[in-house]
Amino acid sequence: MAIRGNLSEASLADVLQLLALGQKTGCLSIARDGSFGAIHFADGRIVHASIVNRRDRLGDRLVRLGAVAADELARLSAQLGPQGDRDLAKALLDDARVDRDLLVQVYRTQVEEAVYHLFGWPQGTFTFESDGELAADAPLFSISADSLLLEGARRVDEWSLIEKKIPSFDLIFEVDTARLSAREVPLSPEQERILPLLDGTHDVHDVLERSGLSEFDAGTAIYGLLAAGYAQRAGRSAARLQPPPESRVAEHRNLGVAFYRTGMLDEATREFRRVLELRDSDGISRFHIGLVHARRSEWADAVATFERGAQEPDAPSAVFHNLAFCLEQLGRHADATRALDEAVHRAGGMPDPRLALSRATSLLAADDLAGAEAQLAEARTLWGSRQPSAAWFHAAGLAAAVGGDAARAAALLEEGLAVYPHAVPLHNNLAAVQERRGSYELAARTLEHALLEDANCAHLHKNLGDYLYRAQRYDEAFDAFTRVVRLAPLHGPDVHLKLGNTHYRRGALDEAHAAWEQALALDPDNRIVKANLSALPRQHVAETNAVERPDAPSPDGELHDDDPIEIFVVDTHDGSAALSARDARRVTRA
The missing domain is CATH 1.10.10.10 (Winged helix-like DNA-binding domain superfamily/Winged helix DNA-binding domain)
Structure with a gap:
């Protein structure tokens, strides 16, 4: 769960102490007046820090120290492509070009300087996003936040004097x-x-x-x-010349990418639009604006943006991949298929497992189970020795469950959770499969664990409420269904039906009537709700007949149509495809 705030209300020192005490792992992003900084934590310790477009990069320092030749650094940077100081440091160590102790010392000093510089930002916004992968990726060093606080405070005080001169x-x-x-x-x-x-x-x-x-x-x-x-x-000095257009374009684009990656979508959109004002043909910026629309479920705007980008002769596969996804959200399945075909064509000789996964989810939505299974198998083959994405495990588990193989579905979802333990949709569907197999207590524990990851997921509260209701733990079920209504008032008629049933048991007839009326508004043909409403004034009708109809559809162990299926938006800053598992879709099953 993200932590957001303003530096005018909570100082950077307070935020660092909070993250350190909580032993958090993730990225703290700070933005101020077009400047952007980031501090990475692993188990509460600082492992990296940087400031976008700030002078004095790691490579520059190493060249000045004579630790690496400028031409060697240029060749290595060309091989790596766009990269940050952390990537460069690891590449230099892997290539044995620089003494490890010297490199770590220089890199650590640079990280400390970046943190000290950020201490001087009394205004701005900050966002912390958890990222478990940082803990798994062994850092070159780690720094206690407390060790930087005193020096940071001292520098802030001294700089206020320096600025006067x-x-x-x-x-x-x-x-x-x-x-x-x-x-x-x-x-x-x-x-x-x-x-x-x-x-x-x-x-x-x-x-x-x-x-x-x-x-x-x-x-x-x-x-x-x-x-x-x-x-x-x-x-x-004489008024400094305006930087050349390419410099200005790169500056706004880099800021936009940094804002986008940390979920600061308004700021990202502003920077990308500034790029397009300078250079209307900048495909990377238009692509990211499309991604922002997609994250906000603004599907028509996203389609229009991606279609504009697709007009460029050299538009990469990622543009058509995202266009296909957004077209599907608008129900334009034939157009989506054509866009996905073009994405595969543009990928050329570099088959992308994510494209095969997209085909699989589309076929699954069209009830073509055999075709979906074939595409899922192809996607896993294309991943090779790498682990498939969380979205793949989700789709594969769903396909197995729809095909009636609950044991294989459970095995796939458990395998996925071993790799992605924080993927809430995997927990959710695993619990549903466990219920289908009759493991009700195990399913309840799975749901409770998932709620520790995301307490604001209405699906989890709904599924847990169903279990508690069937176990006749009505007070607990009532609390779970109440949370569903608070989070998603239109989640489904079944929630309001069971809330009405619980009110009826408690003798709260007015509340029961209101809940059933809401259920009927969501599903006007629901005969069970109609029966309950018609029976409400007839006090001689037994409660079990009026409320607990034996022919009521039971959701025991089912994967419901409104269960969230994790799907991806292709997320890239250099024209190559990369996944961002942030969205969800509904898949229709037979």
Whole structure:
């Protein structure tokens, strides 16, 4: 479950302490005025931190230290493609290009500097998203958040003083040679390093770039020289030229991708639209705007956006893949099939298991069980030695259950949960399969465990309520059904029917009547509800006849049509397909 807030209400120090005490694993994202930072946690300890579009990357530092040659770094970066400092560090270690101790020291220093920089953001928004994969991926190092708090607070206090003398990085300073030669106090190593750069021509931006110092260390050094009278302000650099269009496009695009990945969709949309204002043909930004529409279930807008992107001659497979998904949501199945065919065609010689999975879910929706099973088998083959996605296990388990093989369905869902223990839909359908096999207590425990993962899933409360109702634990069932109505008032007539039944048992006839009326509004032809309503005034009718009709449909062990089936939206920032299992769909069964 995400944690969101504003830095004006909860400081970054408070947030770090909360995540550390809770031993959280995931990514804390901070956004402020077009700037974006991220701090990654594994079991409550910091393992990575970065700031989008900030100067002084890991590779730059290693080149300045002579740890790696600039041409070697360029070749490695070209092989890796778009990557962050963490990926570069691991690649350098795997290639044995840099001494491990030196690389870890430089990388750790950079992470600490990023966290200290974020301490200086008193305004902005933050979001924490859990991510269990971070704990499984062994970090190069980890840092206790507490160890950074005091230093971070000290730097914030000192920077407030530094800013009074260096309010802008376009200021130019020059050394007072006479006073400097008469000094009695030695200069710090940082001051000695930047002294030759204070020549009346370089502004602070240039000093930072040429000295290789962090903003804080360089600012502290200049502040000390100014305070001692060894340097003075010489003016301001000429208005800096606007960055070339490609630079501006990349900056907005990178921010948009960072916002999108952390669920900050409004901010992501704003940045991607700025890119399109600069360059209307930017397919990556238009693609992500389509993804935002899809996440918000704005299917018509998503289709229009993806169709616009599909007009580009070099539109990648991912565009057509998502277009197919959104067309299905609008009931345009024939168009969806054509879009999926084009996605397969565009994938060319690189078959994608996710495309086979999409075909499988479409065939499953069309009651073509044999075709769905064949596509699921093909998808698993294409994954090779890698584990299939949670969506694959979900679809495979559903196909097995629909085919009447409950044992295989349970085995597939249990296998999926071993890989994706936090996938709530897998828990939900496993519980349904367990009920079908007569393991009612086990199903109830599975549902209760799933509710620890997502207490706001109406399906889980509904299924648990059904179990409790059949076990004649009516008060507990009433609580579960009440939560369903609170979360999803239109979830289904069965919920309101059983709420009415429970009210009737309690003698609350007005409440029973209201609940049954709501059930009838959702299902006007429901004969059981009609019978209960017609029997309500007749006090001589036995409660069991009026409420517990023997011919009432029993959901025992069934996979209902409204059970959530995890489906994917193709999520990419470089034109290649990657899954984002965030959406759900309903699958019709015979």
